[in-house]
Amino acid sequence: MTAFSETLTIRVYYEDTDHGGVVYYANYLKFMERARSEFLRLAGLELDSIDAEFNVLFAVTEANIRYHKPAVFNDLLTVESSITRLRGARISFRQRIYRQRDHILLTDADIHLACISRCGKVSRIPAPIEDRLKNHLNPS
Amino acid sequence: MTAFSETLTIRVYYEDTDHGGVVYYANYLKFMERARSEFLRLAGLELDSIDAEFNVLFAVTEANIRYHKPAVFNDLLTVESSITRLRGARISFRQRIYRQRDHILLTDADIHLACISRCGKVSRIPAPIEDRLKNHLNPS
Amino acid sequence: MTAFSETLTIRVYYEDTDHGGVVYYANYLKFMERARSEFLRLAGLELDSIDAEFNVLFAVTEANIRYHKPAVFNDLLTVESSITRLRGARISFRQRIYRQRDHILLTDADIHLACISRCGKVSRIPAPIEDRLKNHLNPS
Amino acid sequence: MTAFSETLTIRVYYEDTDHGGVVYYANYLKFMERARSEFLRLAGLELDSIDAEFNVLFAVTEANIRYHKPAVFNDLLTVESSITRLRGARISFRQRIYRQRDHILLTDADIHLACISRCGKVSRIPAPIEDRLKNHLNPS
Numbered sequence: 001m002t003a004f005s006e007t008l009t010i011r012v013y014y015e016d017t018d019h020g021g022v023v024y025y026a027n028y029l030k031f032m033e034r035a036r037s038e039f040l041r042l043a044g045l046e047l048d049s050i051d052a053e054f055n056v057l058f059a060v061t062e063a064n065i066r067y068h069k070p071a072v073f074n075d076l077l078t079v080e081s082s083i084t085r086l087r088g089a090r091i092s093f094r095q096r097i098y099r100q101r102d103h104i105l106l107t108d109a110d111i112h113l114a115c116i117s118r119c120g121k122v123s124r125i126p127a128p129i130e131d132r133l134k135n136h137l138n139p140s
Numbered sequence: 141m142t143a144f145s146e147t148l149t150i151r152v153y154y155e156d157t158d159h160g161g162v163v164y165y166a167n168y169l170k171f172m173e174r175a176r177s178e179f180l181r182l183a184g185l186e187l188d189s190i191d192a193e194f195n196v197l198f199a200v201t202e203a204n205i206r207y208h209k210p211a212v213f214n215d216l217l218t219v220e221s222s223i224t225r226l227r228g229a230r231i232s233f234r235q236r237i238y239r240q241r242d243h244i245l246l247t248d249a250d251i252h253l254a255c256i257s258r259c260g261k262v263s264r265i266p267a268p269i270e271d272r273l274k275n276h277l278n279p280s
Numbered sequence: 281m282t283a284f285s286e287t288l289t290i291r292v293y294y295e296d297t298d299h300g301g302v303v304y305y306a307n308y309l310k311f312m313e314r315a316r317s318e319f320l321r322l323a324g325l326e327l328d329s330i331d332a333e334f335n336v337l338f339a340v341t342e343a344n345i346r347y348h349k350p351a352v353f354n355d356l357l358t359v360e361s362s363i364t365r366l367r368g369a370r371i372s373f374r375q376r377i378y379r380q381r382d383h384i385l386l387t388d389a390d391i392h393l394a395c396i397s398r399c400g401k402v403s404r405i406p407a408p409i410e411d412r413l414k415n416h417l418n419p420s
Numbered sequence: 421m422t423a424f425s426e427t428l429t430i431r432v433y434y435e436d437t438d439h440g441g442v443v444y445y446a447n448y449l450k451f452m453e454r455a456r457s458e459f460l461r462l463a464g465l466e467l468d469s470i471d472a473e474f475n476v477l478f479a480v481t482e483a484n485i486r487y488h489k490p491a492v493f494n495d496l497l498t499v500e501s502s503i504t505r506l507r508g509a510r511i512s513f514r515q516r517i518y519r520q521r522d523h524i525l526l527t528d529a530d531i532h533l534a535c536i537s538r539c540g541k542v543s544r545i546p547a548p549i550e551d552r553l554k555n556h557l558n559p560s
């Protein structure tokens with residue numbers, strides 16, 4: 001974790017688990033989306049305001065996720081997020097989920113997003129948003 | 141089940157279960173919504189067309205659900221739906237979920253909906269929709 | 281809210297909403313389960329420990345939920361929970377979800393649970409658990 | 421699609437969408453899991469029987485998913501699945517989701533799974549399971 005990463009704590013509830021006794025594989029993507037939302041909030045960007053002001057939203061275009069160890073019910077997790085790339089209409093996040101108890105890495109992912117206008121077209125990230133995000137870029 | 145009921149078959153997948161080994165309690169409401177959508181489709185009503193043509197949608201205002209026995213992974217379920225009340229802006233459904241293998245009742249619910257206009261106000265069900273639904277009313 | 285209620289703050293994320301622009305109706309039950317888990321934790325009860333130590337879990341037997349106004353993306357919600365009844369194998373919760381910004385009541389519910397043993401039978405709440413819960417009973 | 425692929429039809433319901441008006445990005449992984457379950461069933465393998473008979477389950481170790489175009493409420497989708505690799509404890513699926521109306525590719529993914537024993541260890545796929553899957557291998 002560096003100065004350019006943000007972390008979010010997430011508790012695992014019943015809703016997140018499956019009958020294998022672990023967190024259902026798609027639900028880690030929910031945790032990661034929550035963490036990206038909080039990352040943007042900490043950068044001064046509220047997603048509902050972005051939508052209202054600039055008529056754009058960020059859509060995931062690619063998600064590459066690796067599952068190392070499972071989270072279980074009642075675990076406390078840390079989601080670490082950083083922006084690894086920012087160019088034109090594109091943002092890439094690297095995200096890692098750790099078990100808080102022993103800081104073991106459970107899951108990590110590269111999530112690629114595109115800025116999309118209301119009519120569904122990929123469009124350059126509005127300059128005021130890009131400026132804020134640049135300060136949180138962590139290309140290493 | 142009567143001539144005024146419709147049934148939908150649903151398979152229980154991993155996503156539906158929780159670490160207690162059974163279907164997560166909120167997910168039965170998903171199954172019931174799927175069944176209401178199919179009920180309306182069989183009555184000649186497509187929810188996306190209703191939205192586009194009449195600028196209304198149906199919002200749940202109350203759900204009373206009783207859990208008798210749990211469904212488990214890989215179960216085949218039958219969801220039985222009927223309209224028990226239809227008046228003004230209101231529709232009420234009675235829905236029951238059975239395990240297909242032995243036709244044991246697992247869950248049943250009364251779901252009350254209101255017709256809502258685009259601006260969020262409760263508004264009378266448009267006549268063409270009401271006419272179609274009347275033919276599927278099962279007040280008993 | 282009284283001294284016998286507990287509150288949990290919940291942020292509405294993308295995962296919680298549906299294409300009607302509001303929180304999907306089944307997801308309020310997820311919020312309420314999170315709040316019950318935190319209520320029990322504050323009462324000194326961890327659900328995974330209860331399972332391991334006493335071989336019981338709490339299953340919802342009935343949920344009666346009323347939807348007054350919708351929550352939307354990015355809302356901060358307060359979930360207020362209190363135990364209204366505690367007897368034998370049964371616990372009843374009253375739960376209310378407010379929008380934090382203006383403290384408007386969005387949803388309220390009565391959720392009834394039963395203590396279930398590993399073999400699936402309803403069984404008296406173990407005395408050490410009942411004792412802790414008694415101190416948090418709010419029958420009014 | 422080849423002789424070694426299986427297809428599943430999925431309807432998009434309210435539960436699958438988000439307030440952006442499209443299917444929520446994590447939910448495509450649910451659709452893909454449903455399709456893998458049906459693929460295995462068609463190959464003569466029921467996941468609950470595998471668990472009971474061999475004490476193993478299949479856990480996703482990596483998912484690489486590309487989002488080309490969004491699915492929307494009420495869409496009918498076709499999920500096409502084939503096994504691209506099968507060796508030791510590992511299975512890889514290639515899965516594609518098409519919109520049925522115009523057969524446009526919406527999403528495609530490579531999903532890698534490992535056979536896991538009850539105690540959580542990666543373990544060779546039991547021979548009777550491997551034999552059935554071999555007949556459905558599509559390495560191209």
